Amino acid sequence: MEIKLKDFIKQGKIISFLNFSGSFEKLINNQKISYVLDNRKKYEKKVRDYFQETIFDFSESKFQDACKMVLLDPNVLEKSGISLSRTEYKRLQFVEALLNRSETILFQNFELGFYGKDRSYYQKLFLKLTKYGKCILCFTNDITFLFGMVSKFILFRENDYVLLDDFYQEEIYQYLEMPPIIAFIKKLNQNHIKLEPYIETKEVLKAIYRSVNSGDKL
Amino acid sequence: MKKKLQMKEVGISTDNQIIFDHFSYVLEHKKNVCLIGQTNIGKTLLLKAIADEVIYSGLIIKRNPCQFLFQILDLVGTIDELIHFQELTSEHQQLIFEYLKLTHLNYSYSELNLKFKLKVSILVKVLQFPTFFFVDDILQSFKTQEKVELLTLLQAFHITLFYVTSNIEDTLLFPYCIVMGKNGILMEGKTVNVLKQEKIMHKLGFSLPFIIDLSLQLKSYEMINDIFLNEQELIEQLWKSN
Structure with a gap:
């Protein structure tokens, strides 16, 4: 399925998309959009050469600031594109988007390859960028990356898509892996222990404490 | 002789920068291992060193066949052509049919969705019958x-999996886990024992699998006495003992 991105762009918002496997229709008109994709089709030459040729008004200090923001070692400038790791490659595209002052940044499976602490950092960074009026288009298959970041998201089905606002909606898990925290709460409900649809472990812990101490039984 | 792959003091530098060094480990046959590590610690590069795709220091002794999968393969042809189905024993044919869950095998690879491309890519490697199969976070x-x-398929083919992942939940599928650091292995052992090192894992910036995290916290409040990997068992422990 091909989608018209311009239909989704809202400045200062994170728009999330789950289970998308089609192609992105290039934006026309004057919308400024940058892509941070999970592939290696961009930096074939030395990173410095690419940035100096491509970025208008390139400055090393701005490059370093952008690197700091996306947790990328600025020494990447002296590397060749082919020697970059998967996560360096994505972060470098992120840097490029920031240097281009793109109003909209599209991320495809950005969280893949990052571990716990980094994932949390990028969630906060996405939210911060929206405060500066940026639109973040976040395409992912990992619903846990959306926890705490958005309350509504778009789920792609076989031939269409639907806007949802509940991480516990069964339909999602016809397509995606159910996060263990959701599986656990659903299993509790099957066992007639009613807990709210939490998405944070500490909330589940408190709810268990309350339930056990109030004498709930299976 | 026991089948194994030895890594001694392996290190990699790129662009005059040390990525990691002092990585030593003996991978044994029939002992699947999961490798985790911080972002950019060199997990993929380690696999590439084992595959002889990058220059490394130290020693890697490979006496048994190995296969590697870094990304979905770019293949041409039908599934039947790619996995040479007719040349396989009936037992292997059945295993592959069960794994693919397809009624027939004349689908063109290019028309498959990403998940089936990945499955076929895996099968192409598996049917080289390696002793060790190294798969990178895909x-x-x-x-x-x-x-x-x-994992069941690989076990049936007597293939040992060495899997690199950034998904902490994946670790629970493996009996053994290695945490890689800049100066070699930071922690290794039975997966549950590694994950139980809550303070160290958090200090390194890792989150924990949900069931382990919840168990550890419930244990700290003395609501349970052990770590549970099975959610139903945890539920029964909490509410039946009440």
Whole structure:
């Protein structure tokens, strides 16, 4: 399925998309959009050469600031594109988007390859960028990356898509892996222990404490 | 002689920068291992060193066949052509049919969705009958059940999996876990024992699998006495003992 991105762009918002496997229709008109994709089709030459040729008004200090923001070692400038790791490659595209002052940044499976602490950092960074009026288009298959970041998201089905606002909606898990925290709460409900649809472990812990101490039984 | 792969003091530098060094480990046959590590610690590079795709220091002794999967393969032809189905024993044919869950094998690879391309890519490697199979963080599109099915398939083919992942939940599918650091292995052992090192894991910036995290916290409040990997058992422990 091909989608018209311009239909989704809202400045200062994170728009999330789950289970998308089609192609992105290039934006026309004057919308400024940058892509941070999970592939290696961009930096074939030395990173410095690419940035100096491509970025208008390139400055090393701005490059370093952008690197700091996306947790990328600025020494990447002296590397060749082919020697970059998967996560360096994505972060470098992120840097490029920031240097281009793109109003909209599209991320495809950005969280893949990052571990716990980094994932949390990028969630906060996405939210911060929206405060500066940026639109973040976040395409992912990992619903846990959306926890705490958005309350509504778009789920792609076989031939269409639907806007949802509940991480516990069964339909999602016809397509995606159910996060263990959701599986656990659903299993509790099957066992007639009613807990709210939490998405944070500490909330589940408190709810268990309350339930056990109030004498709930299976 | 026991089948194994030895890594001694392996290190890699790129662009005059040390990525990691002092990585030593003996991978044994029939002992699947999961490798985790911080972002950019060199996990993929380690696999590439074992595959002789990058220059490394130290020693890697490989006496048994190895296969590597870094990304979905770019293949041409039908599934039947790619996996030479007719040349396989009936037992292997059946295993592959069960794994693929397809009624026939004349689908063109290019028309498959990403998940099936990945499955076929895996099969192409598996049917080289390696002793050790190294897979780099590419199973994200698989549901847990599909990962379990892969492990079952590999076991049936007597293939040992060395899997690199950034998904902490994946570690629970493996009996043994290694945490890689800049100066070699930071922690290794039975997966549950590694994950139980809550303070160290958090200090390194790792989150914990949900069931382990919850168990550890419930244990700290003295609501349970042990770590549970099975959610139903945890539920019964909490509410039946009440």
